[in-house]
Amino acid sequence: MKKLLSMLLGILGLCGILFFASHQLSESQGSVTTKNTLNLFNWGDYLDPALIKKFERETGYHVQYETFDSNEAMYTKIKQGGTSYDLAVPSDYMIEKMRKANLLLPIDKNKLTHFNNLDPMFLHKSFDKNNRYSIPYFWGTLGIIYNDQKVKASEMQHWDDLWNPKWKDSIMLVDSARDIMGLALISQGHSVNTTNTSEMVAAQSKLNKLSGNVKAVVADEIKLYMIQNEAPIAVTWSGEASEMLAGNSHLHYVVPSEGGNLWFDNMVIPKTAKNKKAAYAFINFMLRPENAAQNAEYVGYATPNKAAKKLLPASVRNDKQFYPPESTIKKLEVYADLGAKKVEEYNDLFLKFKMYR
Amino acid sequence: MKKTRSFFMVPYLAWILLFVITPLILILYQSFTNSAGQFTFQNYVTYGTSWVYLKMSLNSFWYALLITVVTLLISYPTAYFLSKTKRQQLWLLLIILPTWINLLLKTYAFIGLLSQTGSVNQFLTFIGIGPQQLLFSNSSFLLVASYIEIPFMILPIYNAIVQLDPALVNASRDLGATNFQTFSKVIFPLTLSGVKAGIQAVFIPSLSLFMITRLIGGNRVITLGTAIEEHFMTTMNWGMGSTIGVILIVMMFIIMLLTNDRKKKHREVIVDEKETL
Numbered sequence: 001m002k003k004l005l006s007m008l009l010g011i012l013g014l015c016g017i018l019f020f021a022s023h024q025l026s027e028s029q030g031s032v033t034t035k036n037t038l039n040l041f042n043w044g045d046y047l048d049p050a051l052i053k054k055f056e057r058e059t060g061y062h063v064q065y066e067t068f069d070s071n072e073a074m075y076t077k078i079k080q081g082g083t084s085y086d087l088a089v090p091s092d093y094m095i096e097k098m099r100k101a102n103l104l105l106p107i108d109k110n111k112l113t114h115f116n117n118l119d120p121m122f123l124h125k126s127f128d129k130n131n132r133y134s135i136p137y138f139w140g141t142l143g144i145i146y147n148d149q150k151v152k153a154s155e156m157q158h159w160d161d162l163w164n165p166k167w168k169d170s171i172m173l174v175d176s177a178r179d180i181m182g183l184a185l186i187s188q189g190h191s192v193n194t195t196n197t198s199e200m201v202a203a204q205s206k207l208n209k210l211s212g213n214v215k216a217v218v219a220d221e222i223k224l225y226m227i228q229n230e231a232p233i234a235v236t237w238s239g240e241a242s243e244m245l246a247g248n249s250h251l252h253y254v255v256p257s258e259g260g261n262l263w264f265d266n267m268v269i270p271k272t273a274k275n276k277k278a279a280y281a282f283i284n285f286m287l288r289p290e291n292a293a294q295n296a297e298y299v300g301y302a303t304p305n306k307a308a309k310k311l312l313p314a315s316v317r318n319d320k321q322f323y324p325p326e327s328t329i330k331k332l333e334v335y336a337d338l339g340a341k342k343v344e345e346y347n348d349l350f351l352k353f354k355m356y357r
Numbered sequence: 358m359k360k361t362r363s364f365f366m367v368p369y370l371a372w373i374l375l376f377v378i379t380p381l382i383l384i385l386y387q388s389f390t391n392s393a394g395q396f397t398f399q400n401y402v403t404y405g406t407s408w409v410y411l412k413m414s415l416n417s418f419w420y421a422l423l424i425t426v427v428t429l430l431i432s433y434p435t436a437y438f439l440s441k442t443k444r445q446q447l448w449l450l451l452i453i454l455p456t457w458i459n460l461l462l463k464t465y466a467f468i469g470l471l472s473q474t475g476s477v478n479q480f481l482t483f484i485g486i487g488p489q490q491l492l493f494s495n496s497s498f499l500l501v502a503s504y505i506e507i508p509f510m511i512l513p514i515y516n517a518i519v520q521l522d523p524a525l526v527n528a529s530r531d532l533g534a535t536n537f538q539t540f541s542k543v544i545f546p547l548t549l550s551g552v553k554a555g556i557q558a559v560f561i562p563s564l565s566l567f568m569i570t571r572l573i574g575g576n577r578v579i580t581l582g583t584a585i586e587e588h589f590m591t592t593m594n595w596g597m598g599s600t601i602g603v604i605l606i607v608m609m610f611i612i613m614l615l616t617n618d619r620k621k622k623h624r625e626v627i628v629d630e631k632e633t634l
Contacts, residue, residue, distance in 0.1 A: 070591075072591060217571075217575060229474060355412060
């Protein structure tokens with residue numbers, strides 16, 4: 001009994017010491033008040049830490065970087081309003097949804113110093129017509145990634161190439177209903193934003209025929225698997241693809257020229273913002289060409305900032321895989337928020353496809 | 358005396374009320390609402406009339422059953438021989454040790470083992486029959502899920518076997534029973550409570566496994582856990598997610614009832630004796 005008691009006390013004491021130490025550590029980083037803090041809510045590993053330091057040094061604001069791993073998770077957190085995030089970086093359809101739910105504050109363009117650096121090609125998109133609520137941060141595409149040891153470039157240029165019986169049991173798909181349903185819709189000549197049930201059902205039955213070629217439907221692990229040559233073909237987003245390419249020189253990324261998805265991650269100021277001044281300071285900081293370029297090089301995604309693009313090395317700037325030609329970009333569609341009912345219909349059809357054998 | 362005892366019950370009751378009863382009621386309530394928050398039976402109608410959900414439920418049940426059978430077949434002999442070895446504590450520790458490691462880490466370790474370039478395939482190539490597709494198959498899912506659940510099956514069975522009075526086994530032998538008879542008429546029936554506890558500890562969590570279905574099964578194995586995750590995280594239809602949750606809870610209750618110990622009364626007597634001590 002005595003032994004048990006002393007053990008218990010030992011554990012409690014240890015916890016106390018650790019708690020005290022962590023408290024001291026956070027104290028030593030300077031006192032944190034809403035006035036000098038920027039609560040940034042962003043995707044994981046989506047901002048060069050060196051830029052955070054630079055921003056803190058320049059402006060004196062303390063950056064509190066919090067991450068989310070899905071738009072839906074971010075939405076729930078902002079809606080519940082537990083933390084007062086000053087700036088968030090959601091994707092296109094989610095911006096539309098947040099706007100409709102009155103969760104965003106309009107952005108005063110007079111307070112922006114470098115707005116003109118942005119490429120007009122990436123402004124005024126359907127989800128936010130006049131960029132009243134959002135400023136582009138990164139953009140990208142959905143495409144096919146293949147391994148040149150098993151697949152010839154000429155064999156993998158279009159969505160329909162995935163259905164080739166040659167690829168039995170060799171394709172990995174991202175576990176995302178809109179994207180996978182979308183590619184089937186495009187291959188049948190429909191819009192990725194269709195709400196026509198018969199088109200959606202037709203897309204799903206086309207996907208069922210792909211089932212024999214599909215090896216797995218996975219999420220982030222796709223990166224690991226492709227780098228390790230687990231599968232020769234995968235369907236994924238450009239940002240993920242750039243990381244895979246860095247890890248395995250046999251991999252290549254294609255954006256099919258018939259169309260696909262164009263996605264954005266934009267900076268928005270949520271209703272919860274307590275420190276709007278810091279949020280504007282950060283937007284301006286990120287719009288500056290040298291900072292946007294540094295971040296694009298660190299993260300590996302495509303920057304919508306045309307002044308920043310000029311600063312990137314030619315090998316990156318002219319890479320057709322990640323900066324596809326304008327003719328292709330024009331054919332790409334941005335996802336619209338289709339409302340809860342249709343989103344569910346998409347997901348139910350996708351679930352049916354996943355269960356189909 | 359009685360008063361102080363009920364006073365000490367307060368924290369436990371509060372805990373159960375807050376963290377067991379309230380969530381259950383909330384899930385039940387949510388399952389009767391649609392995305393607009395209105396009262397509806399629609400979720401249950403959808404569940405009952407869609408072959409997708411029925412197939413998924415059967416899938417979950419079938420895989421949970423397979424996992425339970427596999428772990429039971431491995432665990433019973435293991436526990437039996439464990440109780441006969443010397444250094445039991447050491448072996449027991451080695452069996453428990455993997456449960457200290459995070460589930461996700463163990464799963465990722467299996468990805469490394471089973472992938473095309475993993476150690477298992479390297480060995481298969483070495484003996485001339487590889488590389489084989491090991492990941493994303495039903496068998497790899499079964500293997501990993503069983504591996505993770507095995508300690509929870511071994512422990513209750515081991516405890517039951519250790520508590521078995523050796524005199525009973527000796528008596529059975531003295532009275533002329535063969536080894537098999539001793540096992541089937543004496544040892545197994547008397548350790549059945551451990552087996553039942555093990556089945557509960559394995560079958561119930563297996564019903565709602567979802568990370569492994571994606572990481573190891575590559576979503577080629579779809580269970581109810583997958584659907585719940587989707588409804589809460591992607592479609593945000595919490596009503597439907599809760600409905601599936603309620604159905605899982607009902608399934609679990611059925612398992613509990615089926616595997617409940619009939620000698621419960623006997624146990625309660627023992628518990629009461631302990632309390633009065």
